[in-house]
Amino acid sequence: MSATVVVAGAGLAGLAAAWELSRAGANVALLDAERRPGGMVVTERPGGPGGPGGKDGFVVEGGPDGFLAAEPDIQELARDAGIGGRLVDQLASGSSLWTGQRLEPLAEGQAAALLGIQIPSDVGAQHAAPLQFGFRSFATGMLDLVEALVARLAPVFRPAQGVTGLAPATRGWRLSLNGGSTVEAEAVILALPAWAAARLVTGAGVPAARHLDDVIYYPSTTCPRQSGGKVGPRCAPARTPGSSIRVARRPVTP
Numbered sequence: 001m002s003a004t005v006v007v008a009g010a011g012l013a014g015l016a017a018a019w020e021l022s023r024a025g026a027n028v029a030l031l032d033a034e035r036r037p038g039g040m041v042v043t044e045r046p047g048g049p050g051g052p053g054g055k056d057g058f059v060v061e062g063g064p065d066g067f068l069a070a071e072p073d074i075q076e077l078a079r080d081a082g083i084g085g086r087l088v089d090q091l092a093s094g095s096s097l098w099t100g101q102r103l104e105p106l107a108e109g110q111a112a113a114l115l116g117i118q119i120p121s122d123v124g125a126q127h128a129a130p131l132q133f134g135f136r137s138f139a140t141g142m143l144d145l146v147e148a149l150v151a152r153l154a155p156v157f158r159p160a161q162g163v164t165g166l167a168p169a170t171r172g173w174r175l176s177l178n179g180g181s182t183v184e185a186e187a188v189i190l191a192l193p194a195w196a197a198a199r200l201v202t203g204a205g206v207p208a209a210r211h212l213d214d215v216i217y218y219p220s221t222t223c224p225r226q227s228g229g230k231v232g233p234r235c236a237p238a239r240t241p242g243s244s245i246r247v248a249r250r251p252v253t254p
């Protein structure tokens, strides 16, 4: 296999990079270690008749459940990928605290304080404004965007092709893949978790890249909640510092 540009990692960052490059006419290969593209985007659409997000189904997000409505880039990407009509607005807001036994509603701003998100008291209106527009998502979850991009990148997407090594080559870079094969490229984009990029770039002779390994990843727990506030018995959140409870919502007709 050879390509002008290899994008390693088919999460949202890698998908967006591969999409932009292929639209610009580059010879791209998009590799991911997993069979499933999307990385941290994990949308489940359980229960509905007629398939994903069916009439009585729910959308449960195990990863990101939206983005700032004031953030134009992801919406532009969605329109380019042909799913602009699936963008939906936030319909409800509010956060609750899991006490270990029940969910207790939190006042506005309390969740951010508990999570250690610091909003400076002296921010001007121009910086506060993005939050005031709320969040947006897609009609049947964030996976809508992943699916649209993967459909368009199908000819160049190579699942289950983890990059295990990176080394300079005569005309760019040589990547070793799990299974023993190699690929050469003039340029490489590493759209990987920081720890994975640390290993590859350090191995390519850049010792300072080991500091990428200092990035801390906290675990989180996704726990569908029914409208009465009950948390399903199979979903007791793990007692880890980064745990959170995500709320299931019904799919929205755009």
Ligand SMILES: Cc1cc2nc3c(=O)[nH]c(=O)nc-3n(C[C@H](O)[C@H](O)[C@H](O)COP(=O)(O)OP(=O)(O)OC[C@H]3O[C@@H](n4cnc5c(N)ncnc54)[C@H](O)[C@@H]3O)c2cc1C
Residues within 6 Å of the ligand: 008, 009, 010, 011, 012, 013, 014, 031, 032, 033, 034, 037, 038, 039, 040, 041, 062, 063, 064, 065, 066, 067, 068, 161, 162, 163, 164, 191, 192, 193, 196, 220
């Ligand atoms: C629970 C949770 C909730 C979140 N909520 C929000 C939110 O509401 N709004 C928001 O904007 N953001 C949110 N985020 C953050 C957002 O999900 C991430 O910032 C974003 O999805 C990261 O995308 P990425 O492409 O950079 O990385 P990832 O999604 O991590 O993708 C990296 C990809 O690289 C692949 N990979 C790893 N190693 C290799 C290798 N050696 N070779 C090839 N491929 C490899 C992985 O399989 C993966 O597919 C949330 C994250 C989590 C976990």
